[in-house]
Amino acid sequence: MNGITINNSANHKKNNKDVKNLGPVCLNALVQNKKKLAFTLAEVLITLGIIGVVAALTIPSLINNYKAKRLHTQFLKSYSTVQQVFKQMEADDVSLDPNTYPHGTFYLTFMNYLQGAFDCGSDATKVNYLLPCYGYKWSTADKNAKPYKSLDGKSNVSGSWFDDGQIALQDGTLLLFENNSANDGRIWVSVDLNGYNNPPNRWGYDLFTFQFVDGELKTMGDNGTNYTNMTSYCNSQTTNVLNGVTCAQKAKASSDYFKDIIKEFK
Secondary structure: OHHHHHHHHHHHHHHHHHHHHHHHHHHHHHHHHHHHHOOOHHHHHHHHHHHHHHHHHHHHHHHHHHHHHHHHHHHHHHHHHHHHHHHHHHHOOOOOOHHHOOOOOHHHHHHOOOOOOEEEEOOOOOEOOOOOOOOOOOOOOOOOOOOOEOOOOOOEOOHHHOOOOEEEOOOOOEEEEEOOHHHOOOEEEEEEOOOOOOOOOEEOOOEEEEEEEOOEEEEEOEOOOOOOOHHHHOOOOOOOOOOOOOHHHHHHHOOOHHHHHHHHOO
């Protein structure tokens, strides 16, 4: 029995020694495995480069899609707002004949139907030159104000399109009126979707014109409005001074209009 005990003790010591000898071996193996699992600097740089390329390709597209969606939403909202006011005025039996209003005063009646609206004035009454109002080329215009541009950006839009009153809405939209009797008794309402202080301030990009004619509000370019020629008046390749005036009809008809226009002028 004692011999067996002694032998077991010896074997136990030998096993302990073997285990101790295995310690450095296991540790080295673990270190080697960790080294194999780690990325080299070159691999990290290559990965970051790939991520950068993907981001460069996708982020601009995402930003443009967001801008297009926002402009399209604001366009539909503005069109609906103006349309609802005309309908309410008609329901209240308020005159919609611009010839029954002194020059530059129709917009004041229109403004009564808008909550929290700011009166920017008109050329016939007064003009507020401070933002969010537009004061270029009025009879006593702010000479430092920048004019609205045609779609191609090469021509200034005449201030006569906007000199019968302006209304700034709470959401930043700016409504600009023209209701002179020279328009054959029609009313034009132009809408700056993101306000005058936000570029690009181009007809057909963020500035659109509607016309109240024959008892209904229409997008300029629609049948019955004063301007319907899309080739001349909504074409980035032409230099007509009214280029952009009929783009409201295109924007209403196509949900991809703003995507296309942003892509073209990026």
